[in-house]
Amino acid sequence: MKDLVMETRVDTQTIKIKAEKAQVFYGTNHAIKDVDVEIMDKTVTAFIGPSGCGKSTFLRCLNRMNDTIPSCRVEGSITLDGDDIYDARVDPVQLRAKVGMVFQKPNPFPKSIYDNVAYGPKIHGLTRTKAELDEVVESCLRKAALWNEVKDRLHSPGTGLSGGQQQRLCIARAIATSPEVLLMDEPCSALDPIATAQVEELIDELRSQFSVVIVTHSMQQAARVSQRTAFFHLGNLVEFGETGQIFTNPKDPRTESYITGRIG
Amino acid sequence: MSGSLFTLDARTKARNAAERRFRAYGLGAIVIALLALVWLLISIFSAGLPAFRQTFLTFPVTLDASQLDKSGTGDVAQLSKITTITYAKILGQSLEAAIAAKGIDLGGAKPKQVADLISQESAATLRSKVMADPALIGTTIDFTTLASGRIDGYYKGRVTMDSAALDKNTSPEQLRLADKLKEAGMLAVRFNTGFLTMPDASDKRPEAAGLGIAILGSFMIMAVVLVLSLPIGVAASIYLEEFAPKNWITDLIEVNIANLAAVPSIVYGILGLAIFINFAGLPQSAPIVGGLVLTLMTLPRIIIPTRAALKAVPPSIRDAALGVGASRLQTVFHHVLPLAMPGILTGMIIGLAQALGETAPLLLIGMVAFVRDVPGGLFDPASALPVQVYNWTQRGDPGFVERASGAIIVLLVFLIIMNTAAIILRRKFERRW
Ligand SMILES: Nc1ncnc2c1ncn2[C@@H]1O[C@H](COP(=O)(O)OP(=O)(O)O)[C@@H](O)[C@H]1O
Ligand SMILES: [Mg+2]
Numbered sequence: 001m002k003d004l005v006m007e008t009r010v011d012t013q014t015i016k017i018k019a020e021k022a023q024v025f026y027g028t029n030h031a032i033k034d035v036d037v038e039i040m041d042k043t044v045t046a047f048i049g050p051s052g053c054g055k056s057t058f059l060r061c062l063n064r065m066n067d068t069i070p071s072c073r074v075e076g077s078i079t080l081d082g083d084d085i086y087d088a089r090v091d092p093v094q095l096r097a098k099v100g101m102v103f104q105k106p107n108p109f110p111k112s113i114y115d116n117v118a119y120g121p122k123i124h125g126l127t128r129t130k131a132e133l134d135e136v137v138e139s140c141l142r143k144a145a146l147w148n149e150v151k152d153r154l155h156s157p158g159t160g161l162s163g164g165q166q167q168r169l170c171i172a173r174a175i176a177t178s179p180e181v182l183l184m185d186e187p188c189s190a191l192d193p194i195a196t197a198q199v200e201e202l203i204d205e206l207r208s209q210f211s212v213v214i215v216t217h218s219m220q221q222a223a224r225v226s227q228r229t230a231f232f233h234l235g236n237l238v239e240f241g242e243t244g245q246i247f248t249n250p251k252d253p254r255t256e257s258y259i260t261g262r263i264g
Numbered sequence: 265m266s267g268s269l270f271t272l273d274a275r276t277k278a279r280n281a282a283e284r285r286f287r288a289y290g291l292g293a294i295v296i297a298l299l300a301l302v303w304l305l306i307s308i309f310s311a312g313l314p315a316f317r318q319t320f321l322t323f324p325v326t327l328d329a330s331q332l333d334k335s336g337t338g339d340v341a342q343l344s345k346i347t348t349i350t351y352a353k354i355l356g357q358s359l360e361a362a363i364a365a366k367g368i369d370l371g372g373a374k375p376k377q378v379a380d381l382i383s384q385e386s387a388a389t390l391r392s393k394v395m396a397d398p399a400l401i402g403t404t405i406d407f408t409t410l411a412s413g414r415i416d417g418y419y420k421g422r423v424t425m426d427s428a429a430l431d432k433n434t435s436p437e438q439l440r441l442a443d444k445l446k447e448a449g450m451l452a453v454r455f456n457t458g459f460l461t462m463p464d465a466s467d468k469r470p471e472a473a474g475l476g477i478a479i480l481g482s483f484m485i486m487a488v489v490l491v492l493s494l495p496i497g498v499a500a501s502i503y504l505e506e507f508a509p510k511n512w513i514t515d516l517i518e519v520n521i522a523n524l525a526a527v528p529s530i531v532y533g534i535l536g537l538a539i540f541i542n543f544a545g546l547p548q549s550a551p552i553v554g555g556l557v558l559t560l561m562t563l564p565r566i567i568i569p570t571r572a573a574l575k576a577v578p579p580s581i582r583d584a585a586l587g588v589g590a591s592r593l594q595t596v597f598h599h600v601l602p603l604a605m606p607g608i609l610t611g612m613i614i615g616l617a618q619a620l621g622e623t624a625p626l627l628l629i630g631m632v633a634f635v636r637d638v639p640g641g642l643f644d645p646a647s648a649l650p651v652q653v654y655n656w657t658q659r660g661d662p663g664f665v666e667r668a669s670g671a672i673i674v675l676l677v678f679l680i681i682m683n684t685a686a687i688i689l690r691r692k693f694e695r696r697w
Contacts, residue, residue: 065586070510097589107580109599119598120588170584177588 014041016181016211017062017099022076024057024066031057034076035237037230039181044203044212046222046243049232050258055215056104058232059183062213063099064092080181097124100179104186106166108158108173113150116158116169117141120177136176144172145202164195171202175210182206184214188221200225219259223247231255308672314420315670318456318471319411321382321445323362327394328354329402338398351394352387355379358407368444373437381438381445383410385465385472410458411451413471413663415442419453422662459670463636464647464655470663473656475671477635481551481646482620482678488555488642489562489619494612496559497566501608504567505574506596525564532561533625541629548630549645557629558619566615573607574600606693613686617679623650649675 017039024032032054039045039062047055057066064085066072078085085095097120108116117137120126127133137154141147146168150161158169167187174182184203188196203225206212216222222229223243230240231252239246239255250256267273272280331350335342356379363370363378370378386409394400410416414434417423428434445451462474508514536557540546546553577600585595601608626632631651639646647655649671656668 063587065583068582068586093589093591095589096587100589101583101587103580103583103587105580107578107584109581109584110603119585119590123588123590123594123598173584173588 015039016041017078017080017213019058019061019078020076022058022061022074022078024054024061025073025075026057026069027071031235032061033235035232037237037240039211039213040228041180041211042207042209043228044207044214044226046226046229047213047215047232048217048219048222048229048258049238051217053232054235055232056185059185059213059215062181062183063096063101065096065101067092097177098179099181099183100174100177102167102170102174102182102184102187105190106163106170108161108166108169110157110159112155113141113158113161113169114154117172117176120173124177126178140172140176141169143175143202143206144168145198146172162195164191164198167191167195167199168202171199171206175206179210181211181213184212186215186217189217196221219247231258233258308669308676311666312669312671312673315459315666315673316456317420317453318458319416319419319451319453320408321359321411321451322406322408323359323450324404325355325358325390325407326361326404327401332394332401333398338401340395340398343395343398343401346391348387348391351391352379352382352384355382355386355390355407355409362450363441363445366448366450368441368448371437371440371444373435373441377435377438378441380434381411381415381442383412383469383471385410385469410471411442413469413661415439415451416453416471417663418442420666422666459667460674463638464634464652466634467659467661470659470661470667473664473667475649475652475674477638478647478649478652478671479674480639481554481631481635482649484551484639484642484646485554485558485626485648486616486620488552489558489616492555492559493562493566493615497563497612497615498570498608500563501567501570501574502596502601505571506592506600521564521567525568527561528624529561529622530624530628532557533628535560536625537628547643547645549633549635549647550643551639551646551648552642553629554626554631554646554648555642557625558622561622561625562615562619565618566611569611569614570604570608573604573611576607577603602693606690609689609693610686613682613689617682620678620682621650621675623654626651627654649678 015038017037019035019037022032022035022037023030035058037045037058047059049055060066061074061078062085066074074086080095080099083090109119111119114137117140118133121133121136127136138147138151141150146165149165150169158166161169167190171182171184171187188199191199200221203212203214207227214222214225226243228241229243229246231238231246231250231254233254239250239252241251246255247259250259329336331354332346333343356375359382360375360378389409390407412434414423414428414431415438418428418434418439423431423434423439425436425439428436428439442451458472459474460479461476462472463477464474465472504514504517536553540553540556541548546556581599581603582595585599586592590598626648631646631648632655633645633647635645635647637644653668653671653675656664656671
């Protein structure tokens with residue numbers, strides 16, 4: 001395990017998202033308990049932990065996707081650049097343009113590749129002319145390392161791509177709204193190893209522009225792509241720190257059992 | 265579980281036998297259903313197709329000025345005092361003269377019987393023709409008109425020499441004369457566009473009865489139903505499915521919609537009579553009331569499939585749209601609705617097709633009235649196709665039985681067109697995700 005950890009370094013110390021005493025309930029089920037997390041700008045933060053420990057739940061709190069679940073209730077404070085995102089004045093729609101999301105299963109719109117990427121800029125009015133929009137689409141597809149594969153068939157359906165291409169298309173779609181934070185919920189779990197490697201490489205490049213939060217069940221992946229890692233267990237944040245430290249020198253015995261494969 | 269793969273064990277044999285039995289039941293059920301359908305179609309088409317053909321008489325009619333324009337001035341007010349009785353007389357005389365001119369032997373038929381070969385409707389037709397063009401008076405025109413219902417029935421096998429002998433409305437002499445006229449080219453059986461364009465006719469004139477007003481009325485009713493139930497139904501479904509909070513009130517609404525879809529249609533007729541006619545004071549027999557009543561009936565039947573279609577759109581699409589910062593309304597209109605469209609359209613058209621064939625509620629709001637005048641708008645009396653079918657089956661003259669079956673064919677054709685449209689739209693809008 002230890003040899004997998006890259007020599008990584010946290011680039012900045014600006015706090016982008018800060019959660020304090022965050023609680024999430026699904027009805028009476030207390031899914032997230034007292035979580036305190038600081039997510040740095042221009043950093044990849046990985047959430048790891050056994051299935052059902054609340055990684056997705058917490059991730060979805062960060063762009064208020066949980067609002068769509070009627071039974072879900074969030075308490076505590078979560079701030080983006082110091083603003084409480086659960087404040088009554090915050091429109092979740094505006095928040096989600098700033099905090100983009102990539103889902104576990106690739107979910108391109110059943111529209112053309114071009115329209116998939118262009119949708120966000122269109123609804124947010126980010127571009128004024130068709131030429132500008134074309135430019136945004138191209139640059140996002142390039143950033144998502146998909147341009148060369150799809151440049152000749154921009155107007156064929158996005159659902160016709162392979163799984164890995166679809167996921168990269170979803171990443172392109174997410175970054176097209178110029179978000180500040182990109183949330184990814186197990187983005188590689190439906191992908192083969194080659195596509196996974198491509199997406200991981202991509203995440204590393206995206207770090208230069210965004211703050212990335214990635215949920216993963218693969219510790220190797222966390223070790224490869226992240227600079228900071230949070231370990232969740234049964235709704236609690238057990239340990240949070242630099243990835244190197246978590247994997248080489250875990251402080252909590254539960255973290256150690258998990259990364260050595262004793263709980264899973 | 266030992267033994268050769270080539271010998272079937274008892275369990276496998278029993279399973280295979282069960283499967284074969286099940287296939288046989290299924291096949292049997294389908295064969296029975298198909299036979300019933302074929303039987304239905306054969307009986308309707310054999311009874312109804314003759315309604316699309318009609319017996320016509322063609323002969324020169326001398327529009328005698330001394331009878332039609334006694335004042336000799338051509339004054340329209342004077343002309344309109346001449347009733348159809350005079351025109352009937354002229355028609356009878358002209359036909360007799362034409363028969364004599366061709367040298368055909370009357371074979372014992374009396375002048376009254378000769379005149380009765382012509383439909384009673386013809387005098388009115390001739391009168392309106394002359395009133396529209398008074399210059400015709402004094403000339404001789406080639407006039408093609410309906411033969412009477414009995415003569416028409418003779419060429420469709422409904423009337424025979426034996427039945428004519430017992431029938432006070434016709435006689436074997438008439439039929440024999442009709443055969444001679446046919447040979448001489450004065451009588452012919454042809455396609456009858458009038459069946460689709462003419463209004464209903466009175467009990468004695470089945471040959472003149474048409475579906476014109478019923479088709480027009482049904483179209484108007486369907487237009488009202490479409491215009492009202494499409495936006496209301498789709499808006500209600502979208503609200504309930506995508507926006508409404510899930511609580512006991514929405515649960516109650518949901519249960520009630522399901523119940524309303526199962527309410528017998530006649531109940532909507534009673535409701536319509538009470539609300540739209542007795543309370544709101546809308547006119548009886550009007551397509552607007554028919555449309556409103558059928559809208560009430562159709563709404564739950566549209567909301568249920570529309571909600572099902574919306575529910576069938578995968579949640580991942582909603583997540584994707586919300587995830588890039590689309591509002592809920594944008595999510596619904598840009599992504600969910602297009603994907604649900606095939607299902608919504610199919611539900612819509614099937615709901616409309618049900619409404620098109622609905623009779624009972626229309627009877628209650630008075631659409632069964634006898635209407636001869638083309639409705640000028642939604643508030644004028646009109647008829648409707650299924651009501652016309654019901655109406656004609658109540659009439660005594662066997663000519664109307666054929667008309668009723670013909671009307672059923674028209675109704676079926678409309679339904680088939682609508683269902684085909686549903687299938688085509690479904691194919692067109694269907695997309696994978
Ligand atoms: N939509 C939901 N409604 C109710 N409970 C949920 C929902 N989603 C997740 N949960 C519960 O919240 C807990 C955490 O789930 P989740 O965040 O999906 O875990 P993870 O992503 O770490 O596997 C689980 O106990 C799960 O049953
Ligand atoms: Mg998860």
